Amino acid sequence: MQSFRTEIENPVVERDIIELEKKIRLFREGKVDEERFRSLRLARGVYGQRQEGVQMVRIKLPYGKVTGNQLLRICDVSDEYSRGRLHITTRQDIQIHYVSLDRTPELWAELEQSDVTIREACGNTVRNITASPEAGVDPNEPFDVTPYAHAAFQFFLRNPICQEMGRKFKMSFSSTDKDSALSYIHDLGFIAKVKDGQKGFKVMLGGGLGSQPRHADLMYEFIPTDQIIPLIESVLRIFDRHGERAKRLKARMKFLLKDVGLDGFLQLIEEEKLALSYHSYPISEEGFEFDRSVVDSISVPKVDLKDVDGYEKWRNSNVYQQKQEGLFSIGIKVRLGDFYTDKARKLASLIQRYAADELRLTLRQDILIRHVKADLLPLFYLELKELGFTDLGYNSTADITACPGTDTCNLGIASSTGIAEVLEKVLEEEYPQYRDNREVAIKISGCMNACGQHNMAHIGFQGMSIRTKEKLVAPALQILLGGGVVGNGEGRFADKVIKIPSKRGPQALRLILDDYQQHKENGEDFLAYYDRKEQMYFYDFLKPLSDTDNLNEDDFVDWGHDKAYVQEVGVGECAGVVIDLVATLLFESEEKIEKAQFSLEEKKWADSIYQSYTSLINTAKALLIGENKKTNTQAGIINQFDEVFVAPGKISLNTTFHDLVYQIKINKPSETFAKSFLEDAQAFYKKADAFRRLELANADK
Known part of the structure; x- marks a missing residue:
């Protein structure tokens, strides 16, 4: 570990990495018990995966921002320590898989050289703080929330009050009332507001997904920006002290809030004020301003744009006007959030040379390139097309969100990525009208924990298993309908409609979309149509798909697999562990x-x-x-x-x-x-x- 001392300038980071190396060594020698060691490595972004002997490493990228240099560093790490594949999560992180535990300190040290961390990306900590990927470029935003999300990230990273809580804690910052950062499903959600000329936030408290989704309570209609750090600290102190620790399934903030009530929680906040580190914490926007001259100085090379029709379709589908006049953002649809380092390196070079050296990972597992001049759009089209990054339908119905499921996750019950690929193909080949539809979202999770956010989707699928009368087990999907984002802190959770064998998932999607097309009224969106028809209507026409008396051999093989399905669920680590020794x-x-x-x-x-x-x-x-x-x-x-x-x-x-x-x-x-x-x-x-x-x-x- 001596090399870390010479290569890492930050002594706090250096100590952190050396401590991880030391604890790995003690664990290997049997001097640190497995439970304690697991808690420590999780808080350092090292997560056990389904395959024995290897780890998933989660790279914490606040609000999804990545520079070209950082992306290149991540590529170097993935090539050296993993298999060259990058996975974008629904929390704007990047995960790499199949990493040797013994090499994680070295991996971490390399990332830190480009100001990238894995600290507190997992475990019972403040997880990655998410934000609207359009923050800073959205024409409708009252102000850029990026500096405030960044300040919260910096203040609570390694903060003693949130290192070993009862469970994980999630926060988001939405740039507009559209609430694209999903405040209503977060422990703390902030929505940008301006009141009497003062910048501030609407605050939502105690939301969450999982097996028991809960809509966040309105905590405050408005607090000024200098109060968000004191507020977060007080909430974390209360959660740390009063939150459940023994019963893991009841240990999230939403259950504490349910127990004490909003008024009781606000009273606890009042009692905590004297002990806070700060009673006012002004946040500077300095350093986050966009330097227009950097982009204006970029020369525009000549390109031979032969595919004019393809270019126009791409521009209409995936390109967005920014609030900065003459500049555009480009959305890249990344199928299931997976892409490889060869493409990532070329993308990094592209944004370094022809944009403002910045992209944002999105909550839909996609990429948003920012600050591109209009004259450079043809160049970007040709370069991205060569990389396979011009698929139409960014952020649309055809852009399905899915967790890794049984590919690598211990908790996966059925394949998420396999069924997602099949459903995307169904949409592409049979329902091209949904390629640019942004009113219907489809999301898939491999289990009830909802990493794929299935229970807040218009159309959701949850991985399960199903038994026949002969007690044979087949992979299955729970179909959920009627969820979605309403806006300004309001949202809906989907209803569980019916469970069907996984291989019938494509037919279920066809039936739902066909019925919507045939029976929706003029101007009626999917949620209004669902509310009018009601849950049992959908159950009735999907019920024939749930019959297990007529399963064939193929029904016992999950999507993306070639062997008979076996239900194997390990011990989950995404929420850390309770130490009772x-x-x-x-x-x-x-x-x-x-x-x-x-x-x-x-x-x-x-x-x-x-x-x-x-x-x-x-x-x-x-x-x-x-x-x-x-x-x-x-x-x-x-x-x-x-x-x-x-x-x-x-x-x-x-x-x-x-x-x-x-x-x-x-x-x-x-x-x-x-x-x-x-x-x-x-x-x-x-x-x-x-x-x-x-x-x-x-x-x-």
Whole structure:
């Protein structure tokens, strides 16, 4: 790992990578247990995949922005450590698969040389912050949300308050009321607004997909931009302390909000204000302004445009006028989000030479090139056509979203990519009118976790299995209808209509689209048509497809496979794990104390205070687990520790554990409090460790 010290300028990043290398070595030597190690690697973007012995590495790209140099670096990493394939996710990340665990620190170090990170791309952390891919170029936006999404990314990366929460936490920034960043399905969603000449955001709280989708609550109609960082911090503190930790399926923000109610949650925010790092956090837009002179200075080479008809169709389908006069954005439809490094390298060179050296990955797993002069559009058409990047229908019905499913994901039940490819072919060959239809979205997930966002689609498919009377198992699809984005923070979740064998998915799509064409009223969009007909109408005409009495041999082979289907579902890692080992928790407490001391030396008072707080919680949790007590929430741990240990006199404190810990709520972040709180955490750990050692000694007698 010595080379990292000379190649990485940021000492914080360097320590992070060295720590990952050290923990991999200790894990290989059997000195760190598997559960603890899994939690650590997930928070560093390293995710186990379906194939044994290899990892998926998720590259965190805030709001999907990528420069040419960064894309080239990602290509280098993929070629060196993986198989040269890049996968765009619905959270604007890039994933690469089949990576050796032992090489992940080296991979990470190479990415950081181009300011690209994998930190907190997985695990119980703040995940990649998404934003409208059109942010900064949309003619209808009140202002560019990019600086604000970036500020949130920077502030909470490695922030102690969100390193080991009960579950993952997702945020989005939408540039207009169209809400293209989908605020209503996020833990926190922000929509750009201007009120009385002041920039700010409408805020949505507690949305989510998964097996129990929940529409976000309206938290605030408007908050000024300097309040978004304090607001996010307060929400994360509450989620960390009160969120469920033992019952994984109930550990998301949406369940906490359901339990305490919006008014109760807002009250908790009020109680948290004194402890916040900042009460106002102005965000500068400096450095995010578009430099028009860079594009204006690009010379326009002569091109021989013979396919004028193809060019015009492409321009009408995939090219968009920006708010900057005379400039355009180009949408690239990337089938299922998968493309290879040979094409990515040429694309990087293209945007470096003839655009503003920037593209954005989209939530539909596509690419948006920005800031292209009108005179350069013919050149881009020819260059992109050579790369196979001029397929019509960017962001349309024919542009199907799908997660990796059983290709690589442990949780995949049935193939997502296989059925998606078949459905796209059906649309291309039989329904060309949907190539430029942007009113109907089709999305597919390989399981209920909804990484493909199937339950917010107009037409959704979820991978499942189905049993015959003879107890044979075949791949299946749950069909969902009626979801979609309404706008301005409002949205709909699709209804589950019927489950059918997977091989009948194309016929189901044909029946749905044919019925829509035949029975829609004048001017009626798909959602209005669905509402008028209602759920049972669709169930009735799709019901014949659900019959399992007439399955043939092909029905037992999933799309994209050549062998009989076998349902294999592993342990999911996308939400991290719950650590319930006493020794591991005490070890973590020691690490938190060390980090609190380090933050203190760097004069990061708020960070040190929160690390001391986490040490106190981990230590108390360790002892409670030793007594077989439930440790579902941090707040519960605090109250229960007094009942089990302090009140009976098993552990003597000068105060209650409740008052000891909740000093964090009644003291402003300062050097004095950071020092005293660290001393409290150190003293408590010593008492707890002594108690644990005595218990173990007595047990051995």
